[in-house]
Amino acid sequence: MTFRPRRASIVFYVADIARTERFYNETLGLTLERQEGAEPFWLSGKLEDGLEMVFFEMEGKRGDTPAVVFEVSDGGIDDIVESLAAKGVTIVTPVSEAPGGWSADFLDPDGFGLGLWQAENKPRSLK
Template identity: 75%
Template structure:
């Protein structure tokens, strides 16, 4: 199995989404787009030639974020997670519903959070 993401996102859990929006828009000059699908809204900044930055307002502790999330463009998230588990990877959150699709979280050997996301219209399994 080789992971072939079409995009990579860095996800942050923040305590105040409005404050985050102001900081990244006004202080840093990044264009953030409000996205629906979570309460409250979530934010996304698409960085040219770089990863997307995504912000969710939710409880988190130091070390939960930022997390790198690989966007699967062909589907098969269930297959990828099953293979990771077969190889002994620590699956933190099994495949579950996420805004616009499906996601799963796992840890690298040093305990850093990684994730997968795929659009809901793609098949969860390719087998």
Template identity: 75%
Template sequence: MLPKPHRASIVFYVSDIVRTEAFYNDVLGLGLVRQEGAEPFWLQGTLDSGLDMVFFEMEASRGNTPALVFDLEDGGIDDIVAALAEQGVTIVTPVEEAPGGWSADFQDPDGFGLGLYQAAEKPRSRK
């Protein structure tokens, strides 16, 4: 048996690494960093929770990599979903009640499912 892992990476295979870089950095503000060693470059970032996200440009079919749900620690889900829609992001499921809070689902440029979640006690709007 292998030792229990201490970290996890979520790997996405994307059709256009430059478009992916712009989406995750400019729209979601994740601060992915270009890495060398693959052609073209690949992207890597670590969320505050310690979860690593890795992106490679290669052939893949839509949906064969996992969806990722982002926890909105400070709330504001309504404002965030509205801002995503204004930037042309496909909203799959608008804000709706979820166990213990609120959630919404959207897609990145390659159609991968992403989600947002916030606890019920957090404000849905920051305005």
């Protein structure tokens, strides 16, 4: 299966989501909206060019971000991860539950972390 990403988000894991919300909304003037599906909540906002920024409060992941996460808009995340692994790509996190869907993480040849995210209403496999 060939995956051709059409949309990407930059994802940050932060220590204090409320502090992050104040900084980006009040200091930088970027409008971040509170979202449900992760505790205590998560934030998302779009820049004028359409690039989405996403913030989760999470221990142990800071320093590994920001990460570029490609949306799998048509489904088939399991097939894509299987195809990447068959091509020798290092899979860091296999397909697992994420807010609103499924995600997986992998490395590019230089060790940069990349991710995939797919909405829960899309099929995990298209085979």
